[in-house]
Every structure is written in structure tokens, then in C-alpha cells.
Amino acid sequence: MQSNSTTLRPTLVAAAVALAIGSTSAFAAPSLVKGTIGGTYFTPPVISDNPATAAASSTVPSVYAGAKVCFDLNDNGVCDAGEPYTMSSVTGSFTLSTRTLAPLVAEISTSATNNGHPVVNRNVFRVKAEQISAATVNPLLAVAVDVTPLTTEIARSMEADALSFGDARDHLAQRLNVASDEVLLAPTKVQDLAAQPAIYQESVVDTGRFELAARFVDRGTASGVKDGEQQAMNLESIPRYDNIFIIILENKDSSVIYNTQYTPKITALLQNGNQFYSYYATGVPSEPNYTALGGGDDWSISDDDWWTCNSLPGGTGYNAGSNASNFVSATAIQDLPIPSATSVATGSPGCGGSDAAAHNIVGKPNLFNALSSHGMKWRVYSETMTPGQDPRIDSIGSNSIVGTDADGASLTLPNQLYRVKHHPGMAFQNVRSAPEFYTSNRTLGGGDWDAAIAAKVQASVQAGTPILWPNSSGVRNDPTSVWNVDQFSADLQSGDVGTYNFLVPDQCDDMHAVGNATDTNTPYVSGAGGNTGADCTGNAILRRSDNYVQKIVNEIEASPLWTNPYRRVAIVVMFDEGSATSGYRGCCGWNTNNNSNIGQTPLIVNADGSTSPDAAYPVPFYYKGNPGHGESVFGVITNQQPNQGNGGTAPQQQFDSDYYSHFSFVRTLQDMFGLSDPGQPASYMGRSKYTESFIAANLLNLPEYNGSADPHFDSVRPMNHAYVFPAGAVRKQAPSAAAAYLVTGPDPTQTNLWALK
Amino acid sequence: MNFLVKAAVVAAALGASAAASADTFDFSYTFSDGQQITGSLDGTLAGTTINNITDLQVSLNGIAFAGGTDAGGATSLAIYGYDTTNQTYDALASFSTVSSQNNFMIADENPNTTVPNYLFSFTNDPVFGTTVEGANFLQSDSFSGPGSTQTAIDFADNGTWTVTPAPVPLPAALPLLASGLGLFGFARRRRAAQ
Numbered sequence: 001m002q003s004n005s006t007t008l009r010p011t012l013v014a015a016a017v018a019l020a021i022g023s024t025s026a027f028a029a030p031s032l033v034k035g036t037i038g039g040t041y042f043t044p045p046v047i048s049d050n051p052a053t054a055a056a057s058s059t060v061p062s063v064y065a066g067a068k069v070c071f072d073l074n075d076n077g078v079c080d081a082g083e084p085y086t087m088s089s090v091t092g093s094f095t096l097s098t099r100t101l102a103p104l105v106a107e108i109s110t111s112a113t114n115n116g117h118p119v120v121n122r123n124v125f126r127v128k129a130e131q132i133s134a135a136t137v138n139p140l141l142a143v144a145v146d147v148t149p150l151t152t153e154i155a156r157s158m159e160a161d162a163l164s165f166g167d168a169r170d171h172l173a174q175r176l177n178v179a180s181d182e183v184l185l186a187p188t189k190v191q192d193l194a195a196q197p198a199i200y201q202e203s204v205v206d207t208g209r210f211e212l213a214a215r216f217v218d219r220g221t222a223s224g225v226k227d228g229e230q231q232a233m234n235l236e237s238i239p240r241y242d243n244i245f246i247i248i249l250e251n252k253d254s255s256v257i258y259n260t261q262y263t264p265k266i267t268a269l270l271q272n273g274n275q276f277y278s279y280y281a282t283g284v285p286s287e288p289n290y291t292a293l294g295g296g297d298d299w300s301i302s303d304d305d306w307w308t309c310n311s312l313p314g315g316t317g318y319n320a321g322s323n324a325s326n327f328v329s330a331t332a333i334q335d336l337p338i339p340s341a342t343s344v345a346t347g348s349p350g351c352g353g354s355d356a357a358a359h360n361i362v363g364k365p366n367l368f369n370a371l372s373s374h375g376m377k378w379r380v381y382s383e384t385m386t387p388g389q390d391p392r393i394d395s396i397g398s399n400s401i402v403g404t405d406a407d408g409a410s411l412t413l414p415n416q417l418y419r420v421k422h423h424p425g426m427a428f429q430n431v432r433s434a435p436e437f438y439t440s441n442r443t444l445g446g447g448d449w450d451a452a453i454a455a456k457v458q459a460s461v462q463a464g465t466p467i468l469w470p471n472s473s474g475v476r477n478d479p480t481s482v483w484n485v486d487q488f489s490a491d492l493q494s495g496d497v498g499t500y501n502f503l504v505p506d507q508c509d510d511m512h513a514v515g516n517a518t519d520t521n522t523p524y525v526s527g528a529g530g531n532t533g534a535d536c537t538g539n540a541i542l543r544r545s546d547n548y549v550q551k552i553v554n555e556i557e558a559s560p561l562w563t564n565p566y567r568r569v570a571i572v573v574m575f576d577e578g579s580a581t582s583g584y585r586g587c588c589g590w591n592t593n594n595n596s597n598i599g600q601t602p603l604i605v606n607a608d609g610s611t612s613p614d615a616a617y618p619v620p621f622y623y624k625g626n627p628g629h630g631e632s633v634f635g636v637i638t639n640q641q642p643n644q645g646n647g648g649t650a651p652q653q654q655f656d657s658d659y660y661s662h663f664s665f666v667r668t669l670q671d672m673f674g675l676s677d678p679g680q681p682a683s684y685m686g687r688s689k690y691t692e693s694f695i696a697a698n699l700l701n702l703p704e705y706n707g708s709a710d711p712h713f714d715s716v717r718p719m720n721h722a723y724v725f726p727a728g729a730v731r732k733q734a735p736s737a738a739a740a741y742l743v744t745g746p747d748p749t750q751t752n753l754w755a756l757k
Numbered sequence: 758m759n760f761l762v763k764a765a766v767v768a769a770a771l772g773a774s775a776a777a778s779a780d781t782f783d784f785s786y787t788f789s790d791g792q793q794i795t796g797s798l799d800g801t802l803a804g805t806t807i808n809n810i811t812d813l814q815v816s817l818n819g820i821a822f823a824g825g826t827d828a829g830g831a832t833s834l835a836i837y838g839y840d841t842t843n844q845t846y847d848a849l850a851s852f853s854t855v856s857s858q859n860n861f862m863i864a865d866e867n868p869n870t871t872v873p874n875y876l877f878s879f880t881n882d883p884v885f886g887t888t889v890e891g892a893n894f895l896q897s898d899s900f901s902g903p904g905s906t907q908t909a910i911d912f913a914d915n916g917t918w919t920v921t922p923a924p925v926p927l928p929a930a931l932p933l934l935a936s937g938l939g940l941f942g943f944a945r946r947r948r949a950a951q
Contacts, residue, residue: 030872032892034910084906089790097892097908099872138844140868140876142890142910 029101029139031071031132035146037064037088037106037125038186040203041115047369049362051433057372059200061187062115063092064108069147071098072105077124077225079107088112092186101139103129103155105225106147121211122218124225128155130165131184146186149206150199154183156229161757175242175566176202177495204375209233209240209674219679236678237720238671239756241568241638245501245556247549248293248422250286250512252542253578253736254279254633262542265550266633269573273637274753276719277657277741278731280587280630281577286512287359287421288625289576289662293502294424294431295366296589296666296686297602300625305359306421361427363617365685367666368425370675371500372436379491379498380425381444384417384506387457387483388467391441392432394419401456403449405533406544413449414514417506422576424502438470440498445486446551447506448533453485492559499673508536509548549573553637562639565646568756569639574665575632580734586628587732589663589687589716591704598623598704605682605689611698623704626687631734631741634660640756654751656721657731657743659713663688668719668754690716721752781923782807786856786879786889788916792818792909794877794891796863797923798836798852805854807920810836815863815877817891817907822865822875825895832865832874839880845869856889856918857881879918887914 041062046055070085072078079085088094088106096104104127112119125147131154135143145151150172158168173180178195190199212235213228222228233240254277257263258270282289287306288298371378386395395418403411423441425431434440447453460467467483484490491497507514513536535544553571556562562569591598601618603611619625640648667688670676676683681694692715695705708714712723713732725731727745779799786794796815800807813834815822824833838848839860846868850861860880864873877891893907 030892030894032890032908032910034908034912086908093790095790095792095908095910097894097906099874099894137882137885138846139872140846140862140864140878141844141880141885142888142908142912144912 029133029136030097030099031101031129031136032097032140032142033104033132033145034093034095034142035104035144036092036186036188037067037069037094037108038062038092038146038148038188039064039114039125039207040149040187040200041117042204042207042375044373045369045434045436047373047430047434049429049433051435054430054433054435056435057375059204059375060115061190061196061200061203063186063188064088064106064112064114064119065090065092065116066109066112067092068107068109069094069096070105070107071096071100071102072126073098073100073102075103075129077105077126079105092188095142101129101133101136103127104132104145104147122214123207123211124214124217125149125152125210126155126225127151128158128165130158131155131169134165146184146189148184148186149203149210150183152210152229153202153206156226156233159226160230160233171566172202174564177564201375205674208374212674212677215677216679221679232674235671235674235676236667236718237722237752238668238718238754239568240674241499241570241672241754243497243499243501243561243567243569244572244669244672245497245503245552245570246572246574247503247505247552248290248510249505249545249549249573249575250422250507250510251577251579252511252575252632253580253734254631254738254741255736256542256579257575257633258738259740260542262539263546265546266573266635269549269553269637270633270635272643272653273571273635273641274651274653275655276634276636276660276753277655277743278587278659278733278737279574279632279634280585280590280628280659280661280734281575281632282586282590282629282662283625283627284577284581284629286419286576287427289629290422290424291361291427292626292662292686293576293666294368294426294428295361295364296663296684296688297364298625299358299361299364299427299602299619300622301359301427302624302627304421306419306426358620359427360429362429364428364430366425366428366431367500367669367675367685368428368431368440369434370670370685371498371673372434374673374675376499376673377436377440377497378425378500378502379440379442380423380502380504381442381488382418382423382504382506383444383509384413384447384449384453385443386418387453387460387485388470389418390470391418391423391438392420392426401449401452403447403452405448406535406547407533409533411448411533413452416514417447417449417508418504419507422504422510442487442491443483443485444488444503444505444552446509446548448508450485457483457485489555492555492561495561497561500669503552505545505548505552508533508541509545511541511545513537513541557639557644562644563646565639565648567639570754571637573633573635573637575634578630578632578734579736580630582735584630584713584732584734586626586630586661587659587713588661589626589690590628590661590714591623591626592708592714596623602686603698603701609682611701613701628661630661631737633738634665636753638754638756649757651751651753651755654749654753655747656719656751656753657725657741657747658717658719658721658723659732660719661716663690663716664719667716671718672754688716692717719754721747721750724750779809779811781812782920783923784918784920786877786891786916786918788889788891788909788911790909792891794909795819796877800852802854802922805858807852807854810850810852813863815875817875817877817893817909820893820907822893824865825874827866827874829866829871834863834865834875835867837862837864837868839878839882841880841882844882854920856914857887859918886912888912889914889916889918 043058045057048054067088070079070083073083084098106125108123154168173183176198182195209232213232216222216228259267282292285304287304288301292298368378394416397413397415399412401413420426457467468481601613604614640650641652681689692711725746730744783797798810799812800810836850837846838850840848852861862878864876866873874895879889881887889911891909
């Protein structure tokens with residue numbers, strides 16, 4: 001698919017013609033242009049708790065009719081009075097001329113249409129004069145130039161990075177792995193079937209970003225179209241990334257990990273990348289943290305009674321028809337088919353928790369729905385799942401699957417190496433009901449039992465009863481839908497990863513542990529207690545996980561995505577929680593001091609900007625949630641850092657000691673992927689909207705912050721290193737913070753650790 | 758009788774003389790989006806090519822170019838040939854009844870030295886194919902169309918090109934015949950008087 005060839009007129013003879021023209025005339029070059037105002041028509045998914053009514057998104061190439069297109073003679077991004085203009089036809093086409101070469105601007109107002117559909121949000125697309133010039137053979141010969149979101153992105157990147165048109169075009173093409181001329185075409189004219197998906201998705205994403213830009217201009221927070229576009233690609237100073245890989249580990253505070261004898265590789269990754277020194281979790285134990293990472297709130301969950309924990313035969317939970325009060329608004333239809341027990345397990349561990357919270361979150365926003373609503377894909381890759389299992393229940397052990405650990409010991413597969421509670425989207429009903437749910441949950445390789453699982457799958461194929469992906473419609477890379485123990489590796493090579501990728505090692509590789517060889521661990525399968533090596537417990541598990549993280553990082557860094565110098569790719573190494581249960585145990589959106597004075601239901605922002613308790617979806621015992629926990633390491637490695645060898649100039653080996661939390665990270669991700677509007681607090685999900693200014697403006701409805709001794713510590717912010725600590729300021733840190741992280745006064749630099757240059 | 762024979766011979770000679778110098782042709786190109794170039798010229802048809810072109814008149818969407826004045830002085834239409842090798846307009850114009858043989862620009866100023874205010878070009882480039890375009894860059898006169906300029910463009914000759922001999926208008930022929938007869942009458946009277 002990648003090609004440097006081009007079918008546009010200019011590139012073959014442009015230089016010779018320019019010389020010829022230059023030798024015969026010195027007049028300002030006119031522009032005679034015929035083109036199309038093109039883009040994509042994106043139908044967002046129907047987000048629903050009910051899988052019967054949820055629907056997938058769709059994207060088709062489109063044309064804009066009734067758009068005003070002009071030669072922007074003063075290059076201000078606006079069609080001013082007196083500038084040559086016309087209106088695009090019903091087919092999106094236009095012809096336009098000017099005596100003086102100038103950029104093209106297409107103003108797409110709400111009176112225009114997109115493939116016949118009303119345009120809901122005003123937008124502006126552009127073409128740089130350099131693009132027209134490059135397409136020009138003789139200034140008096142007309143050229144075909146389309147005006148699209150991608151040509152606008154080329155214009156924006158030229159201005160942001162001082163690039164020539166040719167370089168900006170080629171960089172975009174190489175980022176998308178398509179031919180250079182294809183990024184200049186209206187999507188309706190892209191004939192290359194292999195190039196269409198990438199171009200369509202980029203068009204959808206760019207369209208959303210440039211809608212934001214137009215909104216900033218209309219709101220008066222941008223000085224003009226160009227400024228608005230730059231802001232829209234750097235929301236709250238968080239730049240747009242193409243892919244992020246989040247490697248989540250378990251239950252270790254920063255003092256246990258950073259610069260210790262057990263985790264030299266993670267330490268090196270942190271030191272060579274960038275580090276956030278004061279990163280706090282949301283609560284304890286796992287499930288509230290993962291849930292908060294999925295949507296910016298734990299919804300009062302404060303134990304690990306994941307929503308299907310007592311659903312299996314023998315259990316007494318909701319899916320067994322009792323104790324329904326634990327599940328807000330949960331009815332059987334909301335998660336049909338109910339997770340199958342018989343296909344993967346015959347027993348039930350029951351549930352021993354006591355938080356009495358709703359672990360089935362209904363009707364709440366989250367990153368997964370937001371990503372799909374903006375035309376992006378998400379993936380959760382989990383290690384050592386049971387072949388063919390439904391991802392809504394834990395994995396089970398088997399005595400017939402025998403692996404080998406690093407020491408050469410034979411180990412039967414234990415239960416619960418894959419845990420539902422470690423999935424950041426699993427608590428959300430509307431995530432589990434989404435059409436992409438099954439195809440977005442995939443496997444991560446590297447476990448001790450991979451070879452044995454693969455052999456079992458292969459045997460099933462040979463027997464004519466292949467073990468398939470659950471509920472699969474063949475949309476994964478494997479057209480036969482046969483279970484692949486390491487789909488992640490395949491996806492890295494094909495590029496079929498998500499924009500957002502959450503990598504969940506199994507419980508031996510994530511530092512959690514599932515017990516040792518003598519631990520029967522409430523087996524699902526009689527006699528299948530499983531056993532794990534000596535390195536799945538104690539300090540040894542730190543070293544084991546250290547190796548595993550390095551393995552995954554190496555694999556990502558060897559992928560075509562990472563080595564593509566024009567993609568923006570990040571790896572995050574982080575923990576779900578630390579160990580502090582006293583002192584400064586949390587920050588940044590937490591329920592300060594576990595304050596029982598918290599509102600009894602989450603806060604919502606009304607259409608008029610006022611706030612009120614969310615009466616439609618009350619959350620039982622909301623005051624018990626979000627108590628804070630920490631601190632733990634948080635490292636960021638990007639492929640744009642110089643030590644990655646891609647020629648990038650992003651900061652590396654820097655740190656940021658400002659206070660951040662899972663809520664801060666969720667806010668950062670919303671900025672990174674253009675999911676929210678910084679001018680609209682309500683557009684940020686859950687408690688990630690709780691900035692200092694928002695808390696101050698809504699204090700009556702946020703009683704937990706009333707009387708805060710340190711509003712900066714207690715409030716949420718994007719992880720952009722904007723705050724400068726005063727001289728002598730001592731960081732509020734948990735007792736378990738790494739000693740090296742204790743700094744005072746301003747940080748040595750205020751470098752934004754997510755910056756790309 | 759003798760008078761009538763002589764008159765007929767003279768009239769035939771005038772007619773023959775007119776045919777050898779130039780005929781008037783109408784031409785039009787209707788773009789695929791409905792816009793239209795129309796015009797006329799005088800020239801000599803040789804095979805499918807019209808040479809010795811004079812008296813150019815061109816309209817874009819029914820609005821005729823009537824000449825004007827810009828910073829470079831008075832402007833009027835002339836035809837220029839397209840050099841397919843160098844992509845310049847300094848060759849012998851090829852204006853043809855067959856669209857695929859066209860390589861010309863009708864412009865109000867020399868396109869090799871300045872930017873015309875008005876142009877109609879029809880080129881067939883061996884590398885880039887066909888481009889037909891009409892443009893009026895003037896921004897503040899009667900040519901102003903949608904916005905402040907007019908443009909019509911086709912790539913790949915998607916429109917309709919016609920060139921037809923202009924019909925000789927009957928009212929124009931009668932004064933010619935009358936003047937011829939008058940000349941004969943005057944000569945006859947002079948000879949009679951002598």
C-alpha cells in the first residue's frame with residue numbers, strides 16, 4: 001500500500017516548469033482550481049446499556065454541499081468580503097479562480113450539508129497555497145485540488161512544525177501508511193481499498209478536532225482559525241497521539257519499584273523515559289482503581305466483588321436471581337447473554353466482599369464509549385485467558401494445560417490468572433453491551449502456559465472442533481476466528497491495535513500473584529488448583545514482572561508502529577495502586593479524607609452549566625468510594641524521544657512532581673484523543689472534571705472539598721506540568737513514595753512530559 | 758442584359774474574394790457542470806484547423822468580454838498557442854473543430870508576460886491530458902459572477918465542444934448587392950455620358 005508514486009500533475013515536471021515560467025514571466029501566479037469539499041460522514045455508535053439497542057458506528061466518504069469556498073488572499077483562515085468565493089455544489093464540487101495564488105478555505109456552516117445530512121457543528125477546512133502551487137504546471141492551467149480534513153491537517157502541521165508542503169504531505173502519508181497522493185484526495189476519490197480505512201479514520205478524527213477549533217474561534221478563546229487548530233491538537237497542552245499502550249501492574253508503591261534490586265529494567269525504563277513522581281491511585285483494592293481508570297470514578301466500589309463474582313452456579317448473586325439490590329437498575333436483559341458458566345467453569349468462588357456497592361455501572365460515561373463515539377478503536381489485551389472464554393468472567397485452571405516456568409518447572413494452569421476486576425471497562429454495562437466489546441478484548445502473550453494453550457487450540461482444530469473467540473464474527477485478524485494465545489503480537493505487526501490499548505499481564509506477570517503450588521485458591525475446576533512457580537510470589541514476582549514488562553516494551557518498540565517516525569506512540573508503565581492507607585494517601589479528585597460528607601450521588605453538570613446530584617442514576621454508598629491510595633510509579637516512553645532512534649526531539653529523562661491521579665490520567669487521555677472540550681467542564685467524565693476552578697464554582701454540590709486545606713492537592717488537572725511549585729514547597733507524599741521522588745521547590749524544568757518536540 | 762451579366766460576374770468575384778480571406782465561425786464549450794463558453798471568430802478552415810484567426814469574441818456564461826483597461830493598459834482578446842513540451846503559451850495556436858486537437862488560449866493579455874484578466878483555454882497535453890477552462894479574474898466589473906470571479910473547468914474534456922460556420926445574415930448581403938449594382942450603374946452612366 002505504501003508508495004511514493006503520485007498521480008497529481010505537478011510533481012513530475014514541477015521543477016522544470018517552474019524554471020520555464022520563471023524565465024518568461026515574473027507575474028504573481030494565479031490559481032485556477034477545481035475540486036471537491038470532501039470528508040467523511042460519521043454515524044456515531046448508539047451507546048446503550050442494552051445490547052439489543054446498542055449499535056456500532058459507521059463511516060462513509062462524503063462531500064459537503066453548500067460550503068463557502070474562497071481564496072484566502074490575506075491567509076487568515078476566513079473568507080473575508082472581497083475574496084473570490086463560490087459555494088460548493090450538491091456534489092461537493094467547486095471551481096474558483098484568483099489572479100493571485102492564495103490558500104483555499106472552505107467554511108462549512110450549519111447551513112451546509114454532509115452527504116445530504118445537516119452539518120451540526122461548524123467547521124473550516126483549508127489548503128495551503130503551497131499545495132496549489134505544487135499542483136500547478138502552468139499558473140494558467142487549472143489544477144484539481146480537494147479541500148478536506150487531511151489537507152487541513154497538512155496545513156496545520158506545516159504551520160506547527162515549519163514543514164514544507166511536500167514534507168508535511170509525506171509525513172502524513174507515512175503516518176497512515178498510504179501513498180502520498182492519497183492524502184490529498186477527497187475520500188470519495190480514494191480508490192485504494194487498502195488505504196481507505198486509515199484515511200477515513202483520520203478524516204473522522206481530524207473533522208472532530210477542527211470542529212473544536214472552530215468552536216474555540218467562535219468562543220473567542222482562539223485568536224483565529226490557525227490558532228484554534230493548534231489548540232485543538234493540543235488540548236490542555238496534551239498533544240494528540242496515534243496510539244498509547246498502557247501496561248498496568250499491581251499493588252506496588254513507588255519505593256518498592258523505583259531503583260530497587262528487583263526491578264532494574266522497569267527502573268531503567270522510567271529513567272530513560274519520563275516519570276511522574278507524585279502519582280496516586282483512587283482507592284483500594286483493584287476494582288475501584290481499574291474502574292476509575294476506565295471512566296474517572298469508582299462509583300463507590302471499594303472491594304473486588306466484580307459484577308459476575310457470584311453469578312456462577314452455586315453463587316448467590318444477581319445472575320443467580322437473588323441479591324439484585326447490589327446491581328443498580330440491573331435486569332437480566334441488560335447483559336444478555338448472561339456470562340456462560342458451563343462453557344468455562346463448573347464451580348463458583350462466591351463473593352466475600354462487603355461494600356454493598358453496585359458493581360454493574362449503568363449509564364455512565366467512560367473512555368471506551370467515548371473513543372468509539374469519536375471514531376477510534378480501543379483494545380484490552382489480557383494475558384493467559386482460558387481459550388474460548390467469555391471475557392466477562394475470570395479464567396479457569398486446568399490440569400491438562402501444563403506450562404513451564406523460567407526455572408524449567410512444570411506447572412499446571414491455575415485459576416484466575418485473568419481477572420475481570422482488572423479490566424478497566426468491565427464494570428460499565430454500556431461497555432459490555434457495545435457491539436465492539438468482544439472484538440476489542442484480545443489476548444496478550446508471554447505467559448508460562450502459552451505453548452500449552454496453543455497446543456490445546458491446535459489440537460482442537462485438528463479434531464474439527466476448533467476453539468474460537470467468543471461471540472466472534474470473524475472480524476479479528478484470524479479469518480477462521482480460531483483462538484490466538486497472543487493476538488497482541490499479531491496486531492502489532494498488522495497495525496490492527498487500538499488508539500487506546502490497555503495491556504493486562506496475568507497475575508503472575510503483573511506482581512499480583514495467585515498463590516503458590518500449595519494454594520488451591522478456590523478452584524473452579526475440581527482438582528485444578530493449579531500451581532505457579534516460585535517466582536509468582538514474594539520478591540521473586542517483582543523480578544519476574546520486571547522481565548515481562550521489558551519483554552512487552554521490547555515488542556512494542558520493535559513494531560512498525562513504533563519505528564514509524566511520523567506516528568506518535570506512547571508506552572505507559574503504571575500500577576493500579578500503591579500501599580499507603582494513611583497520611584497523604586490520595587490526591588486529585590479523591591474523596592478527601594474519605595469524607596462521609598460527600599454528595600450521596602455523583603455530580604452532573606446541567607445544560608445551563610449548573611451542577612446537581614445525578615438523580616437519574618443514584619449510586620448507593622457513593623461516599624465510601626474514591627478514598628485515594630498511593631503512591632506508585634508512572635512512566636512514559638514515547639517513540640519521539642531521541643533515545644528511541646526515530647529522529648524525534650521529544651523530552652526524555654525528565655520528571656514532573658506535580659500531583660496526579662487516575663482521574664488526572666483519564667482527563668489527560670480525553671485531551672490526548674480529543675474526546676472533550678476544555679471550555680466545557682461537563683464534557684469531562686466522572687471526577688476528571690474536578691479541576692480547582694470547577695470545584696470552587698460548584699462547592700455547594702461538592703461538600704467533600706469544603707474546607708480543603710490544599711485545593712491544588714485535592715483537585716484534578718491534566719498531566720501537563722503547568723503548575724510551578726513555589727520555592728521551598730515540600731511535596732505531599734505518601735510514606736511509601738520513593739525517596740528519590742521527594743523534591744522541594746519548583747521542578748528543575750517545567751517540561752511537559754507528553755510533549756512530542 | 759449586358760449589365761446584368763457584368764453585375765453577376767462582379768458579385769461572384771466579391772464572394773470568391775471573401776471566401777478566400779476568412780469565414781466566420783461560432784464555437785461553444787458546455788462544461789459538465791452546465792457552465793458555458795460561447796464565442797465567434799474569423800478564420801480560415803484548413804481541414805479541421807482554423808488558421809489566421811481574427812475578430813475574437815468570447816462569453817463566459819453569457820457575459821461577453823468587451824475589452825477593458827487594467828494597470829497594463831487597454832486589453833483585447835487574442836489567441837495564443839500552447840506548447841505541450843514546455844507547458845507555455847508561445848506556440849502556434851491550434852484551434853480545431855476536433856476538441857482533441859485543440860491547444861490554445863484566448864486571453865485579453867499575453868499569458869507569457871502577464872496574468873490575463875480573462876481567458877479561455879483548451880489544451881491537450883500528452884502528459885496531463887485535457888484541460889478546458891474559462892476564467893474571469895476581474896473583480897469589479899460586469900464580468901463578476903458568483904463571488905467576484907468566474908471559473909469553469911473541465912479535466913478530461915467532459916463537456917461538449919462545437920465549432921460551426923456562422924450563417925451569413927441575409928440583411929447584411931442585400932446592401933452589398935445594392936452597392937455592387939450601384940457601382941455598375943454609376944460606371945454605366947459615366948460611359949453613357951462620355
